[in-house]
Amino acid sequence: MIIEIGEFTRVEGNGRAEVIVEDGEVRKVKLKIIEGPRFFELLTLGRHFYDVPDLEARICAICYLAHSTASVMAIERAFDVEVPEEIQLLRELGLLGEFLESHALHLYLLAMPDLFGYPDAIRMATRHGELVREGLAIKAFGNYIRELIGGREIHGINVKPGGFGRYPSVRELETIERRSESLIRFARRAASTFASQEPMGAKAELFVATDGYLFGDELVASDGERFHYTEIEEHSLEYSFAKQSLYRGKPFFVGALARLIIKGDQLTPIARKLLEEHWEKLSTGYVTYNNLAQAIELVYALERVAEIARTLLDRGIQGENVPIEVREGEGIGYVEAPRGVLVHHYRIDSGGRVTFSNIITPTAFNHAMIELSLFEEAKRRYGELPEMEFVQRLEEVVRAFDPCISCSVHVVRL
Amino acid sequence: MMEKLRLGVFELTDCGGCALNLLFLYEKFFDVLEFYEITEFHMATSIKEKGPLDIALVTGTVSTQRDLDLLREARNRAKYLIALGTCATHGSLQASVEGRIRDRLERVYGTRANPMKALESKPVTDYVPVDYALPGCPYDKEELFQVLMEIAKGVEPVRKDYPVCLECKLNEYECVFLKRNIPCLGPVTYGGCNAPCVRSGLGCIGCRGPLPGANLPGHVEVLRSLGLDDEEIARKLRTFARWEP
Numbered sequence: 001m002i003i004e005i006g007e008f009t010r011v012e013g014n015g016r017a018e019v020i021v022e023d024g025e026v027r028k029v030k031l032k033i034i035e036g037p038r039f040f041e042l043l044t045l046g047r048h049f050y051d052v053p054d055l056e057a058r059i060c061a062i063c064y065l066a067h068s069t070a071s072v073m074a075i076e077r078a079f080d081v082e083v084p085e086e087i088q089l090l091r092e093l094g095l096l097g098e099f100l101e102s103h104a105l106h107l108y109l110l111a112m113p114d115l116f117g118y119p120d121a122i123r124m125a126t127r128h129g130e131l132v133r134e135g136l137a138i139k140a141f142g143n144y145i146r147e148l149i150g151g152r153e154i155h156g157i158n159v160k161p162g163g164f165g166r167y168p169s170v171r172e173l174e175t176i177e178r179r180s181e182s183l184i185r186f187a188r189r190a191a192s193t194f195a196s197q198e199p200m201g202a203k204a205e206l207f208v209a210t211d212g213y214l215f216g217d218e219l220v221a222s223d224g225e226r227f228h229y230t231e232i233e234e235h236s237l238e239y240s241f242a243k244q245s246l247y248r249g250k251p252f253f254v255g256a257l258a259r260l261i262i263k264g265d266q267l268t269p270i271a272r273k274l275l276e277e278h279w280e281k282l283s284t285g286y287v288t289y290n291n292l293a294q295a296i297e298l299v300y301a302l303e304r305v306a307e308i309a310r311t312l313l314d315r316g317i318q319g320e321n322v323p324i325e326v327r328e329g330e331g332i333g334y335v336e337a338p339r340g341v342l343v344h345h346y347r348i349d350s351g352g353r354v355t356f357s358n359i360i361t362p363t364a365f366n367h368a369m370i371e372l373s374l375f376e377e378a379k380r381r382y383g384e385l386p387e388m389e390f391v392q393r394l395e396e397v398v399r400a401f402d403p404c405i406s407c408s409v410h411v412v413r414l
Numbered sequence: 415m416m417e418k419l420r421l422g423v424f425e426l427t428d429c430g431g432c433a434l435n436l437l438f439l440y441e442k443f444f445d446v447l448e449f450y451e452i453t454e455f456h457m458a459t460s461i462k463e464k465g466p467l468d469i470a471l472v473t474g475t476v477s478t479q480r481d482l483d484l485l486r487e488a489r490n491r492a493k494y495l496i497a498l499g500t501c502a503t504h505g506s507l508q509a510s511v512e513g514r515i516r517d518r519l520e521r522v523y524g525t526r527a528n529p530m531k532a533l534e535s536k537p538v539t540d541y542v543p544v545d546y547a548l549p550g551c552p553y554d555k556e557e558l559f560q561v562l563m564e565i566a567k568g569v570e571p572v573r574k575d576y577p578v579c580l581e582c583k584l585n586e587y588e589c590v591f592l593k594r595n596i597p598c599l600g601p602v603t604y605g606g607c608n609a610p611c612v613r614s615g616l617g618c619i620g621c622r623g624p625l626p627g628a629n630l631p632g633h634v635e636v637l638r639s640l641g642l643d644d645e646e647i648a649r650k651l652r653t654f655a656r657w658e659p
Contacts, residue, residue: 007456008456009456009457009459009460009462010456010457010458010459010460011457012430012434012457013425013430014425014427014456014480034478034480034530035427035478036426036427036475036477036478036480036481036508036532036533036535037477037518037519037522037532038427038477038507038508038511038535039508039511039518039522040507040508041522042511042512042513042518042521042522043507043508043510043511046649047649048646051619051649051650051653054619055507055653058429058506058507058551059429060429060430060431061429061430061431061432061434061435061552062430062431062434064429064431105434105437109437109458110457110458113460119459119460119461120458120459120460120461121458122447122452122458122459123459136440136441139438139440140440143438151610151611151613151614151616152610152611153435153438154431154434154435154438154552155429155431155551155552155621156610156611156614157611157614157616157619158614158616160616164614165611165614165615165616166613166614166615236523236524236525238527238529239529239530240530241530241532243523392460395460404430406427406428406429406430407429
């Protein structure tokens, strides 16, 4: 017997799943990524490097800045360009804005209705309008930052190799500092709301993240190993447009929970206190605690955004781009997208054209772990819950990963 | 009280931005809900009501058989269909990838087999008649808000028919093309975005698609004079739409 889970709702992109039951037991779960393939790596081949970050941004609307930043970092590494701290801080600011926008979307509009028993945030708003509006306020603030750094709420082209098209003004930075502090209270409430969620899915045993909190030079695993993404094996599946990734033959988890477990010591003060408060739950590794981890990251992002704005205001903005000298080279950009590790890897020829391009997105890294989590939850609940509730429960497990299905469908090694 | 119009959002293959942008209306989204009842929108709600629709918003390209089936369903059920965003109106990036689909599948998945029924990516407008096309990667959310309000009031929305340049002039942005020799597709691109790229001091990349009647050959000549070779110009023009010079 096969139990079909129709197209997942309240997730980004199109996916479904199949639970295969034999002799009254769940034998296998297939996670089917049915979103059409988008072939972004092929699209970038032969392109001039300067245009590439704008194209790669279009992989995903929810985390377009993570894509353009990873792309720009890979290009700069290929040309051996170092950018000054000011540019790094502004990039970090943009990525934090994206965390706020993306986590708020996921937590308040997609995941929270499950906690209160509603089919969506619109209906949830009739009884819990306050919470929905708090979420929208955080999301709007995140988008304000994305527009400022990225040039537009979605798919801006302001992030460029060597710097930016336009730099923020003193007044804009003051606005950021002021508004972020007023929102921390809301984010703390989100953390206590999600702390009540019961654990579901698999207990992840291995987590992977970049070495810095939002970007870095290589990857680190929760067992302490440092490595490049090429250590991760990918394979195709006949039932999915997204490939699966394994590290040392095993599924692993990337995302907010992985970051807190590996890099919790890098958090800002209030976020760190929340982490300690909820450590007992988070450290079990249950993937559904990714929701709680994202809520703690909202607090982190709000605190850190104010810190960065203050630093930049104190030192003043120079607004100078680093000139780029074109030459043959190769570079990898590692960024933490809201959903986890994102990799962009290019080779560029002496004319500045891209000759090799490889992108692996967080949902592709998590693909095997999502499937495993569905399997574990299905085994646990099959026969115990009526079919409709069973299916809903499995959808909730998928949602906790905050999967970004449309990003995941073009992972390739060319 | 006036009966609300039934609205469905249908997402084909894309980045999710055009569906998401609707939620980015924030408080104005609640204004939309005064006139519309959303009966399906899989990114935002687990409710799925079948039945006739007043408006279908369709985002993304047709890139799989599943997309095509969903598009036909949306067309059959809706009185008024809006192709929303450049994927739906012009094909956008994924339709500009070169090579045949089986070759591409082989390069990415290591096999020419096509069990998931991928198709060549094409815009919605290639398959079904649409009542309104709103381009943009992403489209301007204020423009969508206006279009939805006009339809709710029984007014047929008018399509913008001027280039991005006009919006630069209205905003008093410095012309990056004339003043700084930065390649810009503003003169030949549909306006309506409010020129955010030029506001950042960068050239328009043409994400709203080609403006009919614009002097494309003349613009190509100017781009050449900035030192761009024909290959690069062609790629710039083909990124979001199939421009016909």
